[in-house]
Amino acid sequence: AQKVTQAQTEISVVEKEDVTLDCVYETRDTTYYLFWYKQPPSGELVFLIRRNSFDEQNEISGRYSWNFQKSTSSFNFTITASQVVDSAVYFCALSEREIKAAGNKLTFGGGTRVLVKP
Amino acid sequence: DGGITQSPKYLFRKEGQNVTLSCEQNLNHDAMYWYRQDPGQGLRLIYYSQIVNDFQKGDIAEGYSVSREKKESFPLTVTSAQKNPTAFYLCASSIWSGGAFGTETQYFGPGTRLLVL
Numbered sequence: 001a002q003k004v005t006q007a008q009t010e011i012s013v014v015e016k017e018d019v020t021l022d023c024v025y026e027t028r029d030t031t032y033y034l035f036w037y038k039q040p041p042s043g044e045l046v047f048l049i050r051r052n053s054f055d056e057q058n059e060i061s062g063r064y065s066w067n068f069q070k071s072t073s074s075f076n077f078t079i080t081a082s083q084v085v086d087s088a089v090y091f092c093a094l095s096e097r098e099i100k101a102a103g104n105k106l107t108f109g110g111g112t113r114v115l116v117k118p
Numbered sequence: 119d120g121g122i123t124q125s126p127k128y129l130f131r132k133e134g135q136n137v138t139l140s141c142e143q144n145l146n147h148d149a150m151y152w153y154r155q156d157p158g159q160g161l162r163l164i165y166y167s168q169i170v171n172d173f174q175k176g177d178i179a180e181g182y183s184v185s186r187e188k189k190e191s192f193p194l195t196v197t198s199a200q201k202n203p204t205a206f207y208l209c210a211s212s213i214w215s216g217g218a219f220g221t222e223t224q225y226f227g228p229g230t231r232l233l234v235l
Contacts, residue, residue, distance in 0.1 A: 004160075033221060043206060045161075045226040052221060091160060095222075102149035102214040102222050103168030105176070108160040 002027045004094050006109035014117050019079045021112050023092030026073065029053075034068065034075040035093040035106070045091070051075060082116045089113045121145065122227035124209050129232045131196065131203060139194045139230045141209035150192035151210040151224060154178060161208060167192055196232060204234050 003026040013019050025034065036048040049061065051068050058067050063083075067076045079086050092109040122143045131137045141150065149168050153161040163176030167186040181200025186192055192211075196203045210224040 035223070037226075043208075043229045043231075045208060045210075047223055047225060050221065050223055052219070054219070099168070100214070100220060101168065102147065102212045103166060104222060105163055105166065106151075106161075106224055108162075110160045111158075 002029075002032075002094050002096055002107045004092050004107050004109035006092055006112050008112045009110070010113040010115065012115045012117065013082055015084060016081050019082050019086070019114055019116075021077045021079075021090050021092070021114070023075045023077065023109060024073055025075065025092070025094045027094060027096055029096040031097045033095045033097070033104075035095070036066070036075075036077045037091045037093060039089040039091065039111070041088070048090075049077070079114075082114075084116050084118055087114060087116045122209060122211055122225060124207075124227040124230050126230060127228070129230055130235050131232060132235050134198045136195055136197050137232070139196070139207055139209075139232070141192045141194065141227060142190055143192075143211045143227075144190060145211060145213070145225070146189070147211035147213040147225075148189070149212045149222070150186065151212075152176075152182070152184065152192070152194045153208045153210065155206040155208060155229075164194065164207075203232055206231050 005024045032053045034051045037045045063080045065078045089111045091111045093106045095104045095106050125140045151166040152164040165184040167173040183195045207230045209227040212222040212224045
């Protein structure tokens with residue numbers, strides 16, 4: 001069974017500080033996908049990034065960057081120069097490719113609440 | 119605008135009453151999903167549907183029912199058998215990108231908060 005663990009329940013930073021969110025996952029599959037979603041106070045989940053298991057290249061997209069390491073089953077996410085609007089709950093999620101079609105289930109971590117103070 | 123809509127935003131249920139949450143998408147996505155989120159918790163899968171007229175139970179299906187008669191619509195009924203229905207309900211949809219290395223990403227609606235009176 002697949003499992004996602006976000007050990008940090010809450011992180012508080014001052015604006016412009018960097019924030020790194022940890023995510024550790026468990027899966028038996030060799031093909032899987034990892035995601036980060038943001039949930040602002042309004043409640044809607046907003047897709048941020050997706051990573052495929054066969055591509056360990058780490059990237060930067062604007063103020064977001066991620067560090068995917070299969071050897072340690074970790075998929076950490078960093079917000080650089082945080083802003084007050086980054087305050088939200090962030091979820092890491094895992095999807096195993098059970099079928100080559102839409103309908104693969106997502107397993108979510110418990111979420112990390114990020115509070116960015118001005 | 120393309121997207122996923124959920125209604126109502128807030129829903130109140132009386133004891134013993136069935137209520138139905140609406141989820142509509144105009145993204146032409148094949149798969150749709152229902153999740154439940156309790157305060158301070160992650161999301162748990164209730165039901166999902168890969169194609170029209172087909173759906174499967176998720177991890178916490180007891181006390182819920184769904185239908186998928188149209189591609190765009192995936193309503194969730196919270197039955198009286200669900201003893202603790204107070205939660206935030208999120209609907210999502212996805213489409214397969216195709217190819218040998220195809221992927222999919224789930225996109226979410228704004229959610230419905232269900233409260234028991």
